Amino acid sequence: METSAFQKIYTKITQITKATCSLKAEGVGYEEIATVNGRLAQVVKIQGDSVTLQIFSGTEGIPTNAEVVFMGKAPTIKVSDELAGRFFNAYGDPIDGGPAVEGKEVEIGGPSVNPVRRKQPSELIPTGIAGIDLNNTLVTGQKIPFFADPDQPFNQVMAMVALRAKADKIILGGMGLSNDDYLFFKNIFDNAGALDRIISFINTTENPPVERLLVPDMALTTAEYFAHEKHQKVLVLLTDMTLYADALSIVSNRMDQIPSKDSMPGSLYSDLAKLYEKAVQFPEGGSITIIAVTTLSGGDITHAIPDNTGYITEGQLFLRRDTDIGKVIIDPFRSLSRLKQLVIGKQTREDHPQVMNAAIRLFADAANAKTKLENGFDLNDYDERTLRFAKDYSRELLAIDINIDIEQMLDTGWRLFAEHFNKSEVGIKDSLTEKYWAEK
Amino acid sequence: MATKGKVTGIIANLVIVEVDGPVSQNEICFIRLKGVDLMAEVIKVLGNKASTQVFESTRGLKIGADVEFKNHMLEVTLGPGILSRNYDGLQNDLDKMTGVFLKRGEHTEPLNPDAEWAFKHIAEAGDKVEAGSWLGEVIEGWMPHKIMVPFKLQGDYTVKSVVADGTYKTKDVVAVITDSKGKDIEVTMVQKWPVKVPIKAYREKPRPFRIMETGVRTMDTLNPLAEGGTGFVPGPFGCGKTVLQHAVSQQAEADMIIITACGERANEVVEIFTEFPELEDPRTGRKLMERTTIICNTSNMPVAAREASVYTGMTIAEYYRSMGLKVLLLADSTSRWAQALREMSNRMEELPGPDAFPMDLPAIISNFYSRAGFVYLNNGESGSITFLGTVSPEGGNLKEPVTESNKKAARCFYGLNQDRADSKRYPAIDPIDSYSKYLEYPEIQEFLKKNVSEDWVDNVTLTKDILLRGKEASEQINILGDDGVPIDYHERYWKAEVIDFVILQQDAYDSIDKSTPFERQKFMLEQVLDVYHTKFNFNSFEEVNPFFKSIINTFKQMNYSEFKSDKFNDYLSQIKSKINEGKAV
């Protein structure tokens, strides 16, 4: 960023911590950006004439006589159609060797949509994956994370969902992405011939962690431009939000804030909600859908990061390895799409809600039977049948490698019911059973 | 002269102001930033430095910005026109705001100053009146909206004159009253009131003595909420707090519903905006929106205004209660409000209490709850505020400070259970851990005996026992195995399952099942208790499961059918014959 002539340059830093520095300065606005020896920084505290700056790339090697230049504005990005197909770093600077993007300069992290101006999300996003479409249907304007242990193939599933979603734009916000994963995304989008629909803001593990804090706002502000001004269907992918939250805790820790649960800042809920709530259906047709990744540690969802996320997002998708079939499935118990009610049985066949629920209930019975078996008890005939059902259900519907349409999913459901159970064991409304029961 | 000040410190939405005159705790001030005024509230004063929490983003704010103090606390505007409105936490009318995005510093009128109201007098010249006395009424939508002596007026007054019945604007003078010293006071249809101060224009607050029907079986039948009572719903994310509150807001037997969306999702409020103007109130046939006011401070709206939003909701509820109405106040979620308090307390570097929440959290919460209640107004009429809040416990752990503070204050506890939610047994209210203290009130027991049936309370107690014994039986079966326990255990377990599936579980998305009037609840409970009282004849445990599954399945069909319709009766006779077949002779 170039310095204009009238800008005052400060060279007397009074305090340096691992992530911040303080100096005496005047006329500085809250959240204004500055450069400290060329590194980007943002005002996080002003007390009298003392200004505290958070330096995104860290303070290593910053001297007390570093040159500090204030930019008179909050962080911004230039938005225009030129963004399409490009790769940027957390500051919005190109990393693909291409030229800088020209366009309208907007502040990132801008205001929220007036709730009365929102439209109710209503458009189903088909993915072909039955664990999603059948049990946890996604809708435009929704925000939903994958909850997965680090060894699960969440980035692959997310990329697959993105490519099948028929979005006008896919915006990838990568935080703490490994270089391999970055290249994976680049290749898969390229191979799908989708590169012109993709915009990426990437912070890899090679970049300083605090820089990540800018990534979601960059991605979402860009999304707002395309969804609101261009009425496009935008899908935002944020991976990995756990690493984003870790960066938040680094900053709050270095600013001596009192941590709350799991050493996370007390404002974690609000910080995450501000991002996720950018998901919206605009009345003029544009929408922002957010699919995120929150990695878990040992499947623990009571940790502050997944816990706060779950309270904010509209459901979550759980990836789990099903050892019975040797595949990764979308776990039907802990997964949930809260917006599915808006479309299932309405935009999909009338039997959708009941088939979904009945199958999950029978799958739960199978889980109980399994516990019984593990505890050394005999299984009765019903138990045996639930176990057989569970295997088929897992292989034919829950596995992430399924790619069929929703009618096929429902028909498969009825077929499995009839194969393993009688009507009253399945317990679906008579009117539907009469119509769809698949006699053996 | 109004006190003025200059900004001397900024940390997020905590702004320190150096003042040139007197300020009071909780006083409102406006901070000038690039031509707009940011509203803020004083939360601490130290010498000539006032700490304020700003209700908007402080981005771009600079040291030295001008501040003007308003000499009043955070207030709401009370008058006809509140019903059916969508407000933000500070009572700005969201529909009047321009643009798709919220603009910082944009304030809109809560009432419509140009609206005309058909005024009919109630009081006459010469009447003795006091704060809250009804001077006249206008019809707000369908509701008689009382025009009252302003709550701020203390002592006794005499009505000097009331205008002739006719059409008046909100700010027209409709009455003149005289105080004891002979001073005349003009009364319009509008008044203001500070949200953190309870409106106490009533004679008496007795213990709640009747039930508020919600149509949710597991609440009404097992653990009823009293009219004027308080309850809370804690539960891990995704267990059904919001769905339950929305169900209650649609079906509860109340004149007016105030929904406070406090720090939760915008899409959930959009659902109400979209559906309530279409959905009908089953009791009156009017659209639900006609009895609803929404206070909406979603999670992406300014954090400090979350606290304001619950108080704004409560104050509006108190205003309508003073008109002799039955108000139901819902807040989703009180945890977000507590977290907002924590963020602020943290920025002010106060000594933290448990989990970094402020020390006085329990006191703040119980103070808030104490504003609910059934009251006898000074004119002998009655009104009530029933409060039902949700709690979002961190990590789903019910031992955390916000849940505990709510537990101390609320009389009903509807704990949502993760296992129930996981197995889609909705509503996931745990039938064993949850309670309603009101069931122990003799006046409520009397009410139930008189209005439901003589043996209702005994039946409810019995139902809870059956559920508990069923749970014990299921634990035994799990430990000892299906054939390691007497057949009796299986029967006991399945009889409890009948209650669970038929009474407790309720499909919030089925047009019939979603709301069950008390009469139907009574009928259904009698049916399942009949099953319980029947001694069946099973030769092996393997017969138990299919038998009860089939009964449950038919009962569920009943729940999906119109009450006492042919289909309903047909299912019932199917059940009766199944019972007869399985009966021990």
Ligand SMILES: Nc1ncnc2c1ncn2[C@@H]1O[C@H](COP(=O)(O)OP(=O)(O)OP(=O)(O)O)[C@@H](O)[C@H]1O
């Ligand atoms: N009574 C019900 N009938 C059917 N489904 C339900 C019911 N209650 C809850 N659900 C399901 O559970 C989902 C989550 O419910 P809800 O949004 O009320 O959870 P919550 O407890 O408010 O979660 P959060 O704390 O994250 O806001 C719903 O979207 C719906 O799928």
Ligand SMILES: [Mg+2]
């Ligand atoms: Mg909720």
